Amino acid sequence: MSDVDVREVLETYAAAAPAPPPDLLARVEAGYRRRRRRRRRAGSAAVVLILAAVAVGAVIGPWPERRAAPVPTVEQSGLRMPASFDDAPPVASVWPGAVVEPPATSPTGQKARVVGRLDADRVLVKDMVSLYSYQVRDKTFRTLVTGFGGNDPANEVLVTPNWLVWQVRDHGEEFFSVYRAPVTGGERQLVTTVRTSYLLARDWYATDDAVYWSARSGGVTRVSLSDGVTTNPAELKRFGTHGTPWAESTGRPAGRSSGTVSRKLRNLVTGEERTVTALPDTVSLRCAPTFCLGTTTVPEPLTHKASGWFVQQLDGSGRRALPTTSDYGVPQLIATDTGGRLLIWMDRGDQIILNPVTGHWGSTRRGATSFPSCAGYGLLPRTFAWGGDKPPVNCNTGQGTRMMLFEDAE
């Protein structure tokens, strides 16, 4: 029995572990809310004490005014926003070229996942061991790369005009290796091996020449794809990457000790900078190259919900309020290479995708009362997948689901 290796056995069985359920995030959020409710009940006595303290404070004198003075009305220009989020057309009819029917399994029978767009007819698909070109119309595969260079499958695959770039981590997760292979298929090449935090590398971006990610010590790390040379450009010292060519510099809103606002966007490739203007009442503001999403109210501490959401131009003009409703959670700004989209999770069960620059918007609902059976947002590439309208739909296997690639949804 001397050939038995516990480590090898554990890793073998770990590799065969089932895939996590696609609705895990929803389950976690539901569990989190239950846990919070329990704690709220348990903390009711503390709330009474706090209220008593507030009452005492009211007797002593008024709290200092912390909100900034109301801003003057801003000329509305450019950006468009629907009056309400009801009666949205289906996403697939608004952006037919951006919505694909992802394959549930790869040619080897493993769970398949769409990880990028190769061209108008083909998407990049990966399973545990290979990358494939998948013809959306014909539903046919062609193997591009087999073997990612490590025990783990490839993560965070990027597609550039000529290369596929991915990262592979070891089990310790302190190191990750960057590989590339021709976008038309072929042998992989090791670019570099780096010791860094995985989370800091999740929003990375690649061109044919280099890959960029946020450095642990601040700023942006640039790695040349041809020779693996790593640099930290001084001009990007105060920026962070977000999976697009546009790095972002952020800071606190003026006069506030909390909240985050964009300060500048800088193009990693061309060096072009765009300055962001946050109006005085802004609590939070995040920007894509073509618009910003912000709020004028402090989010609730536990739910992060806020009212007063708006979009604006980078220079502060053209502010348009999101429809006033309590029927949605926190809107998300999805930055893309060329602009940005809004993703809004509605409490009623569907999701709204909106491009305020073009005014195009759609919903994942299937009629007045039919909502997707599952839904999830993907970071790289920016995608949104949901239970489709052609049964059978199996959210665990991906069968019958639909996926929209934000980059293609103009």
Add this chain to the structure above:
Amino acid sequence: MTEDQAFADFVRLRTAALYRYGYVLSGNHHDADDLVQDALIRLRSHWARVVRRDDPTGYVRTTMARLHVSAWRRRRREWLTSHVPDEAVPDPGLDQVDVAGPAERLWTALATLPPRQRAVLVLRFYERLTDQEIATTLGVSGATIRSQAKRGLDKLRAADFSDLSEALR
């Protein structure tokens, strides 16, 4: 990026690796599912604080290990039911494992270990932590870790792995 979005991204990106860890920790996908979900719910409650430390993955792994050895959690999982399941529930992970013989026997033997002993062996051999790191993770002393590891290995040896200590070097 909002905290919600950052957390959602974390869940999406790290869940597969956490499931693998939960699977070897618990030995079956049902418990792995529970471990990951429970640990992520706890992380969700402390997300802002944990992210400031820049190690949410470590937080979840530590939570999973502690949940695994928690007697309270095991008790909670036992409940009365008015009917019994009438068919076996297959573990989909096992169908994908192309191993047999000693490896399969070792996996089976691991399932007989008490949760704490199994956790110690998983953290030592799968996560490759030192005994001191394991002690920190489980919140016990280094001496406890060494004794738990010895007992676990002794039990594996008793399960016909007579020269296991050599194999583990």
